[in-house]
């Protein structure tokens with residue numbers, strides 16, 4: 001079955017702004033560190049199945065690693081003889097970045113899923 005692909009630019013923008021990837025009208029965040037079950041505007045299902053969250057965690061891990069490698073490479077010229085401080089700094093980033101990035105990892109994962117498969121709409125009317 002062919003389906004019309006969502007607009008990739010809209011999907012990416014909505015992902016980064018933590019909006020529902022399907023309609024863009026509501027936030028995916030219910031409260032800090034709590035992703036909503038459904039879109040409150042169009043009813044798209046965000047928490048679609050057991051284990052669905054693994055994708056968001058994977059995105060978070062991959063991007064955290066990328067950020068650490070980037071920060072490391074950028075800071076080499078300044079920190080070449082202070083490697084202990086550099087390692088401590090990278091450790092702090094490794095701890096704090098995934099926390100700060102939590103909502104966006106969900107935004108990107110939901111946007112990706114919406115683009116690839118289309119988020120299912122629940123029959124339960126949104127509150």
Ligand SMILES: [Zn+2]
Pocket residue numbers: 020021022023024025026039040041042043044
């Ligand atoms: Zn929506």
